[in-house]
Amino acid sequence: xxxTIKSVAEHAGVSIKTVSRVINNxxxxxxxxxxxxxxxIDELNYKxxxxxxxxxxxxxxxxxxxxxxxxxxxxxxxxxGILNECRANGYELLIHPCDASSRDxxxxxxxxxxxxxxxxxxxxxxxxxxxxxxxxxxxKGVRYVRILSGSEALENSPPxxxxxxxxxxxxxxxxxxxxxxxxxxxxxGEKQHNSTIERQxxxxxxxxxxxxxxxxxxxxxxxxxxxxxxxxIEKLLTxxxxxSAVFACNDEIAxxxxxxxxxxxxxxxxxxxxxxxxxxxxxxxxxxPLTTASQPTDQIAQRATSTLIQSLKARKLGNxxxxxxxxxxxxxxxxRESTNRS
Amino acid sequence: xxxTIKSVAEHAGVSIKTVSRVINNxxxxxxxxxxxxxxxIDELNYKxxxxxxxxxxxxxxxxxxxxxxxxxxxxxxxxxGILNECRANGYELLIHPCDASSRDxxxxxxxxxxxxxxxxxxxxxxxxxxxxxxxxxxxKGVRYVRILSGSEALENSPPxxxxxxxxxxxxxxxxxxxxxxxxxxxxxGEKQHNSTIERQxxxxxxxxxxxxxxxxxxxxxxxxxxxxxxxxIEKLLTxxxxxSAVFACNDEIAxxxxxxxxxxxxxxxxxxxxxxxxxxxxxxxxxxPLTTASQPTDQIAQRATSTLIQSLKARKLGNxxxxxxxxxxxxxxxxRESTNRS
DNA sequence: AGAAGGAATGACAACGCTGTCATTTGACTC
DNA sequence: GAGTCAAATGACAGCGTTGTCATTCCTTCT
Numbered sequence: 001x002x003x004t005i006k007s008v009a010e011h012a013g014v015s016i017k018t019v020s021r022v023i024n025n026x027x028x029x030x031x032x033x034x035x036x037x038x039x040x041i042d043e044l045n046y047k048x049x050x051x052x053x054x055x056x057x058x059x060x061x062x063x064x065x066x067x068x069x070x071x072x073x074x075x076x077x078x079x080x081g082i083l084n085e086c087r088a089n090g091y092e093l094l095i096h097p098c099d100a101s102s103r104d105x106x107x108x109x110x111x112x113x114x115x116x117x118x119x120x121x122x123x124x125x126x127x128x129x130x131x132x133x134x135x136x137x138x139x140k141g142v143r144y145v146r147i148l149s150g151s152e153a154l155e156n157s158p159p160x161x162x163x164x165x166x167x168x169x170x171x172x173x174x175x176x177x178x179x180x181x182x183x184x185x186x187x188x189g190e191k192q193h194n195s196t197i198e199r200q201x202x203x204x205x206x207x208x209x210x211x212x213x214x215x216x217x218x219x220x221x222x223x224x225x226x227x228x229x230x231x232x233i234e235k236l237l238t239x240x241x242x243x244s245a246v247f248a249c250n251d252e253i254a255x256x257x258x259x260x261x262x263x264x265x266x267x268x269x270x271x272x273x274x275x276x277x278x279x280x281x282x283x284x285x286x287x288x289p290l291t292t293a294s295q296p297t298d299q300i301a302q303r304a305t306s307t308l309i310q311s312l313k314a315r316k317l318g319n320x321x322x323x324x325x326x327x328x329x330x331x332x333x334x335x336r337e338s339t340n341r342s
Numbered sequence: 343x344x345x346t347i348k349s350v351a352e353h354a355g356v357s358i359k360t361v362s363r364v365i366n367n368x369x370x371x372x373x374x375x376x377x378x379x380x381x382x383i384d385e386l387n388y389k390x391x392x393x394x395x396x397x398x399x400x401x402x403x404x405x406x407x408x409x410x411x412x413x414x415x416x417x418x419x420x421x422x423g424i425l426n427e428c429r430a431n432g433y434e435l436l437i438h439p440c441d442a443s444s445r446d447x448x449x450x451x452x453x454x455x456x457x458x459x460x461x462x463x464x465x466x467x468x469x470x471x472x473x474x475x476x477x478x479x480x481x482k483g484v485r486y487v488r489i490l491s492g493s494e495a496l497e498n499s500p501p502x503x504x505x506x507x508x509x510x511x512x513x514x515x516x517x518x519x520x521x522x523x524x525x526x527x528x529x530x531g532e533k534q535h536n537s538t539i540e541r542q543x544x545x546x547x548x549x550x551x552x553x554x555x556x557x558x559x560x561x562x563x564x565x566x567x568x569x570x571x572x573x574x575i576e577k578l579l580t581x582x583x584x585x586s587a588v589f590a591c592n593d594e595i596a597x598x599x600x601x602x603x604x605x606x607x608x609x610x611x612x613x614x615x616x617x618x619x620x621x622x623x624x625x626x627x628x629x630x631p632l633t634t635a636s637q638p639t640d641q642i643a644q645r646a647t648s649t650l651i652q653s654l655k656a657r658k659l660g661n662x663x664x665x666x667x668x669x670x671x672x673x674x675x676x677x678r679e680s681t682n683r684s
Numbered sequence: 685a686g687a688a689g690g691a692a693t694g695a696c697a698a699c700g701c702t703g704t705c706a707t708t709t710g711a712c713t714c
Numbered sequence: 715g716a717g718t719c720a721a722a723t724g725a726c727a728g729c730g731t732t733g734t735c736a737t738t739c740c741t742t743c744t
Contacts, residue, residue, distance in 0.1 A: 014723080014724090015723065017724060017726095021723085028722065028723090029722075029723085033723085054729090055728095056728080
């Protein structure tokens with residue numbers, strides 16, 4: 001059906017191998033030969049057969065994105081960013097949603113890497129933070145890049161991209177303080193997630209920096225879900241001394257908190273200010289819209305992918321020991337009506 | 343690294359080809375040979391190399407999902423359903439978000455099919471409703487399954503799975519009428535989408551069936567977006583005669599309408615009832631939660647995928663002319679507080 | 685017991701590409 | 715103008731599977 005490398009070679013009057021060199025940008029082809037080959041490729045509308053490349057070559061142009069995250073907006077943005085970078089570099093993407101709490105999650109991932117001969121994996125939280133998964137991948141020699149919460153990568157760690165949740169949470173909290181709030185509640189996501197930990201640290205640090213007391217009873221543990229928001233606000237608003245503002249660990253919790261406040265007839269932001277985190281689309285669609293921290297998920301994903309591809313290339317060229325510096329993203333404060341008592 | 347078919351063959355004391363027969367369930371293997379081979383496969387933890395299969399075989403175990411849809415929840419559910427079926431049948435999935443309005447969308451899709459040697463494509467709206475895309479695929483002989491709005495498939499059409507938007511919209515409208523509403527607004531999505539057309543027809547049919555007048559000024563055209571909801575409600579609420587209920591073409595529009603109503607201080611559902619469509623997660627997360635029609639997106643996707651795989655098998659066996667009957671899904675009415683003036 | 689014929693199995697080429705290594709080309713030196 | 719050497723190109727095997735066709739093994743029938 002479609003043109004093969006052989007037909008291109010004949011068309012251009014060169015050997016198959018030379019065409020292969022052109023396709024792979026090996027750089028050792030004379031300019032006019034290159035032009036001839038390019039012309040033939042264009043004319044025949046030739047596309048390399050991925051299966052054949054994968055089979056013949058050492059390296060395989062397929063990346064995998066493994067995730068367990070109920071947040072549809074996050075996943076879609078991740079996919080978008082990854083795909084952008086994949087397309088630019090001739091890679092394909094296999095997606096693999098999974099259940100991180102499943103007993104044989106490791107076998108599942110390893111099996112997938114094996115059967116699809118993946119070149120590398122992109123890992124986002126919570127999978128990127130599970131030591132047993134990482135060490136299984138290390139043992140097998142599977143390349144991967146991690147996206148995770150933090151501000152500094154460990155020495156000699158596998159490549160990663162960081163999101164500075166601490167700083168962003170600090171800023172959000174500081175914004176609430178500047179609005180005059182002194183009693184600020186905190187609603188946490190899953191407490192084993194780094195993002196939760198970092199955000200809570202940022203929150204506490206901002207309070208401390210402004211000499212405000214920490215109220216343990218103002219900190220509610222939960223999950224990254226709407227339901228947690230609803231329930232937590234219930235708890236906070238029935239306290240003898242109530243907070244006047246709440247920082248929710250993500251927008252979904254914040255939306256739940258907003259819902260809960262409304263059910264109890266509490267006005268937002270007049271009586272209670274609510275801030276979220278993530279800048280997901282619905283932070284703009286609640287009433288009132290949510291103050292939040294904007295996390296450029298697609299850019300983070302794209303950066304992670306380019307980092308992975310870079311590390312793959314480094315390995316191919318043999319300089320495997322080279323460490324790729326981790327890029328750090330800092331989510332930006334976005335102020336909207338939910339905290340704006342003007 | 344990983345075991346090859348050859349090692350399995352040696353381990354089991356049979357030929358490579360026999361192992362291949364086992365892997366592919368060809369059924370012409372004696373039970374005890376089969377058991378021996380299976381044991382060897384399990385013991386060596388052998389996984390067939392996809393690239394090699396794709397290269398050697400006629401058929402390729404990779405499906406593609408091409409979509410252009412801003413609705414993250416919809417896409418994630420689609421992916422989930424497709425992947426379920428893919429895994430059950432040993433297929434891989436390549437996802438390809440794209441811009442349906444792009445000039446060379448057809449070349450883009452064809453190129454993707456070519457270079458990844460896709461076995462078949464899954465198409466959801468709006469791509470599944472674009473004649474130029476479909477005929478390009480037909481010309482190229484690319485197999486695909488469509489998901490689209492309707493209640494009956496055309497004769498001899500390529501395989502598809504239908505969603506009966508008409509009937510669901512009829513039910514929602516009837517529900518509003520039963521709540522005592524006589525002046526009901528309608529906010530449409532993109533008017534070229536079949537789903538919009540069918541939902542509007544269902545709406546009109548229900549009004550007619552209950553001898554209610556059609557108010558053209560109550561019908562607002564827009565897009566499937568939050569913004570449309572906000573703007574449309576503005577238009578409807580400034581009419582000399584206002585509707586007492588609104589049927590929005592999807593949940594996102596409905597959420598926007600709710601937002602708009604709230605901005606104008608209009609109580610929902612007391613003064614204005616609002617219904618959406620889709621049962622996306624945030625229809626449960628607005629205040630008050632939205633009445634809607636539940637569309638089992640992941641099941642629809644799974645069904646579409648199994649239909650595609652079935653049609654692929656049929657072609658392989660030569661009985662290509664066999665038409666696979668289209669399955670019809672009817673979204674179910676879900677009543678929540680946004681229309682419930684009790 | 686031998687023939688016949690279908691079921692089960694195997695040998696081998698082929699799929700389209702890349703890696704290795706050999707060969708050719710051409711620029712430069714003396 | 716012959717010699718040198720790097721750059722450019724090519725010939726060929728091999729990646730792990732499946733398709734084709736040949737072969738072997740049974741079962742059944744005469």
